[in-house]
Amino acid sequence: xxxxxxxxxxxxPWGGGGNRGGGNQGxxxxxxxxxxxxxKFNALFGGGSGGGSGSGGGGLGKHAxxxxxxxxxLTLVIWLASGFFIVSEGERGVVxxxxxxxxxxxxxPNWHLPYPIEQxxxxxxxxxxxxxxxxxxxxGDENIIDVDIALQYRVMDPVDFLFNVRNPxxxxxxxxxxxxxxxxGKSRLEFILGEGRGEVATSTQGVIQTALDTYGTGIAVxxxxxxxxxxxxxxxxxxxxxxxxxxxxxxxRNEAEAYANTIVPQAxxxxxxxxxxxxxxxxxxxxxxxxxxxxxxxxxxxxxxAPDVTRERLFIETSEVVLGSTSKVFLDVDSGNNLMMLxxxxxxxxxxxxxxxxxxxxxxxxxxxxxxxxxxxxxxxxPDPRSREVR
Numbered sequence: 259x260x261x262x263x264x265x266x267x268x269x270x271p272w273g274g275g276g277n278r279g280g281g282n283q284g285x286x287x288x289x290x291x292x293x294x295x296x297x298k299f300n301a302l303f304g305g306g307s308g309g310g311s312g313s314g315g316g317g318l319g320k321h322a323x324x325x326x327x328x329x330x331x332l333t334l335v336i337w338l339a340s341g342f343f344i345v346s347e348g349e350r351g352v353v354x355x356x357x358x359x360x361x362x363x364x365x366x367p368n369w370h371l372p373y374p375i376e377q378x379x380x381x382x383x384x385x386x387x388x389x390x391x392x393x394x395x396x397x398g399d400e401n402i403i404d405v406d407i408a409l410q411y412r413v414m415d416p417v418d419f420l421f422n423v424r425n426p427x428x429x430x431x432x433x434x435x436x437x438x439x440x441x442x443g444k445s446r447l448e449f450i451l452g453e454g455r456g457e458v459a460t461s462t463q464g465v466i467q468t469a470l471d472t473y474g475t476g477i478a479v480x481x482x483x484x485x486x487x488x489x490x491x492x493x494x495x496x497x498x499x500x501x502x503x504x505x506x507x508x509x510x511r512n513e514a515e516a517y518a519n520t521i522v523p524q525a526x527x528x529x530x531x532x533x534x535x536x537x538x539x540x541x542x543x544x545x546x547x548x549x550x551x552x553x554x555x556x557x558x559x560x561x562x563x564a565p566d567v568t569r570e571r572l573f574i575e576t577s578e579v580v581l582g583s584t585s586k587v588f589l590d591v592d593s594g595n596n597l598m599m600l601x602x603x604x605x606x607x608x609x610x611x612x613x614x615x616x617x618x619x620x621x622x623x624x625x626x627x628x629x630x631x632x633x634x635x636x637x638x639x640x641p642d643p644r645s646r647e648v649r
Contacts, residue, residue: 341372348384350416353377359417381416386480389431394490395439401447406486407459409434409466411479418476426475430466433473434482437465450487451501459484 344367345351351363355376363370363378370376392406411430413419423429441462442450450458463482470477489497561568 337372341369341376343368343370343378345380348382350381350383352379352381352416352420354379359421362416379420381413381419383413383416386410386412387427389427389434390485391431391435391438392486393435395442397442397447397450398444399446402490403442403447403450404486404488404490405438405442405484407434407438407462408483408485409479410481410483411477413476414478415476418474420476422474422476426477429473429475430470430477433466433469434462437462437469440465447489451489451497452504455484455487 343351343363345363345365347365349365351368353360353363353370353376355371356374360370360376368378370378387410389409389411390406391409392404394402395405397403409430419426438458441458445454445458459482463479466482467479470479488494557568557572
């Protein structure tokens, strides 16, 4: 039933106390509702209602002020706590205040004014960083070579590394390329492809370090290595043949030197042995000749004193020497001349073993007919005991 129909007793569904006239209840005024809501919000944030709030509005304002203060303190504590940081071993923390360098934090726990007043840049000093560059370069003898070079470095000064150059890695790469081009431009191609590769890298490292120190990059170069050095691809076959020929030359030279080192000592030893043998033979011949001359001189003196005795003595000694080396046998007989016997059995064995043909045929006895077997005494000649016939 509508509230304004007859029989409703004029009850206001909004809980109001009547209409504007004061006798009957009517709908609430919208302006009054908005005023109440506004006063409640003002009381919550510390404001007053101006007229009818009383002491209750003042209490709400005090609690709101305390809550805001507590929240501000907590926010400040959290903001200050955000300034704590830890620097690891091998690192340095560069503290910046409004973007400008302020200090360097060492390893361990540290604190700085929180952002946006200060901020920290961590720089690793222990790690080794690497830059690799590959390019075609011109050598000193106007040849083109394909070079692949690698640079290893670490940060030495974190402040210089961050502030002196805009991009330290790009700067180091450009310095490396410039230095290697300068060094290769002063070297010959064969030297770079051969034993000069390590020397080129070593000399380049010093040039790079000097340039980086001049720029104040805070970088320390630890190693420079030439990973690859070869001719351009279209002519690699020809250069490979040249390199193989060079390697063969070195190998042949080493083999020749090894052979010479083997033969020369042997030849020197053989020459020394022959020299010693010749000197020994010379000494022997000289000594023998000296002895023979001395003996002949002594014998001449004896011969001049007693010619007959000396002649007989020489004959006997010579016969002993001659007959002592033969197998002849002499028989002294009283009825005639001396008889000489030949060892026919030994002669036959020697002839048969030495002159027997391959077919097994034996030598005929006629082959020995030219050799006399006996010497018969001459009946008309009387034996002379001093005479000796040597056959």
